[in-house]
Amino acid sequence: MTGEEIKSTSVQYNMQSWSKQKGINPISVEKAEGIYFWDYEGTRYSDMSSQLVNLNVGFGNKDIADAIKKQVDQYCFVGPSYGAESRATLAKMLIDLMPDNMGKVFFTNAGADANENAIKMARMYTGRNKVFSRYRSYHGSSFGAGNLTGEPRRYALEPGIPGFVKFFDPYIYREPIKFESEEAAGDYYVAKLREQIIYEGSDSVAAIVMETITGSNGIIIPPKNYMPGVRKICDDFGIMMICDEVMTGFGRTGKMFGFENFDVKPDIVSFAKGVTCGYVPLGGCVISKKIAEYFDDNFLSCGLTYSGHPLGCAAGVACVNFYEKANILENVNKVGAVLKSRLEEFRDKYACVGDVRAIGLFSAIELVKDKTTKEALVPYGKDPEGIMGKILGLLKQRQFMTYTHENMVFICPPLIITEEQLLEELVKVDEVLAIIDKEFL
Template sequence: METLQQNKDTHMSADDVKKYDKEYNMHSWSAQRDLDPLVITKAEGIYFWDSNGKKYFDMSSQLVNLNIGHGNRKVIEAIKKQADKMPFMGPAYAVDVRAKLAGKVIEKAPPNMGKVFFTLGGADANENAIKIAKMFTGRFKIFSRYRSYHGASFGAANLSGEPRRYICEPGIPGFVKFFDPYVYREKIKFRNEEEASGFYLSKLREQLIYEGTDNVAAIFVETVTGSNGVIIPPDGYLKGIRKLCDEFGILMVCDEVMTGWGRTGKWFACNNWDVEPDMITFAKGVTCGYVPLGGVIVSKKIAEYFDDNALMCGLTYNAHPLACAAGCATIEVYDEENLIENSKNMGILLGKYLEKIKKDHISVGDVRYIGLFSAVEFVKDRETREPLVPYSKDPEGIMPSIVAMLKEKGFSTYSHESCIMIAPPLIIKKDELEAAMSILDEVLYSVDKYVKELKK
């Protein structure tokens, strides 16, 4: 068979791209045989185009990472300039863009933060945060929630609570799961958010005691639960976790891989509740995928500990110069284009559209939103709140069908359990948001029809 090296024509047709992709590429989270991936040829702003010239609204910012949109020239030029100057230097050396980006990260982080350890992405950020927590405390148990996703590498998968962890079980000893403040699905009807927080915190406190508080190194939480439904913590919940951690000498770690860098209308989601965690893990929006980068931000107290104790963490591509150059430029774009404020303002408008969708469509049980981070949760019955698909199962492919209908109309996003994500780039404008949400509204009438048929 002719190889690409043998083919003197370097241009590949769309058919060739798909052929080689199917033959040699392995796609995540999928059986490979029946995959039919779109061939993408162009991307700009909040849009991308396939090989047939069809245009799509990128309403999930790819994997909730493309905050500044496609094709930002400032970031692209910064990468080019760094590639010409010094494409790589080992992590033991001080390099200008490394130092600059570390300073920019700490400048935007909560005031108690002291230093940053850079990684390649969110999973290894969480992996290293686990290690730092164990080194700092001398303890071995790590708490995290059932409806959480912290990455697919072995340690991060053990930290995760949702079904994608199953393949990594039997797991690593010491990982303990607790329940989320998922008020919509709670059988108890709380009078207000504070009462809900009190309930969940009391159960968590009880579980910490049963596990032995002297054994617990850290409590990890997605500040706002991401792909598992954009579960927004009720008022008092995060401050309550902070209080529990202080009481028992446990580290509070906020996974802000999705929510960091303006996604919720603040630089970091924890800013919405005036909470200062001991560590923040981040990735995605720091470079918006232009070059892979993640990291762990640690408090001044933790940073001081490692002045005299070895930090047993290391990566060949720690603080990669190309990624750091991209990160510096990306943070400048957030400031220059006022994207944090735009996320907040467009998020208010998005919330209004979502509330109308919830009112108008019987298939929609709940909508949850903060900034430009939102989810639509589908149900079979609004009264019983029965999910449209069972937890961890969708044998009829209902959710992929909904995503496919949206994509057919030019609205690109993804689903998880009975939810679809709506998290457009932070650069989105009012008219663009209106046009995209009108597509969602149109498609949901078909979902309503399906739900009506189920009741017959």
């Protein structure tokens, strides 16, 4: 097929996620390597979002491809109840990466079903039904994960599941209260959450689910004392702390897992994306030893045909080994520091940049109409004039590929990016921000 044929056939037959179907104009990708991909006309694009913040190792990783091929030659599939070397190996590797309280892994196909199973296990283990999650969150699009999700992508599922309660995020930039310090902010959010848990009936709350650092809803990095404060609430009331590490896991924030930035041990960790970088879909949840022991004698009412798919697990083993071999955390921290400081320069230079937030290679630029009032460039949940689409178009004209959400532009490149590559790409962002200041405010 030619690039044009692929595009027209896709548009005619393939439904695209989170979109009106009319007017879609996908790039047909012919080849891809490292942080770049090419269309059928030979134009090179830079992947500055790691696709959907999952392609941490970039395109064309030979170690992962070889591991998949080897697994194909052995067998592609045996059911979850059989022993498969790649499945057993990856489960052990993940437990070895986790804090010492963690015990076992339940594998899923992706992130949404990781969260589905995480909350099911928390409910079975505690015998309680309520689940807390935050407004500015995305946890997946299936029914349970979609109800955990707090942002507008949940609306299509409503009225939602009874007992799914939302609480406010530690989103200091948009908080009307002016705090004396980050610590004071952390204390405030934790105290409000404690109050809300009590009002909801603390004995009925099974789990608090959080993206450790909020991803798609704006790289919201909590104050240092926030997660330990939530941990204490969980301990005080017997609630399971579930960290959704689907985006933040596997090096994205400069630590192997996002929660390591806050010195807490979760009860359940959901993961997907970076475990295989999409070379084969895979997700799962890691549960504490205590929860694992509970299911020694109690029926685990969870199951998937493809739980721990051998191909996915083979990709996962190679991928996790690659992170270590490539010293990926060192690169994330080194290049991440450059990213953060360039973004801070943009915040000082441009009227349209209200805030920038970055940790590791996980970053967002929050666009505003007015820096003083912080009025967002587009209203929450709406963009009637398609402004963010136009901004993406300006970046795309420069072959800088990423995505936006609300009034934010994300820069989350593959973790293998070099400083030189990053600086080259940020020149394009600089140009586009100058245009926004001139034409969009």
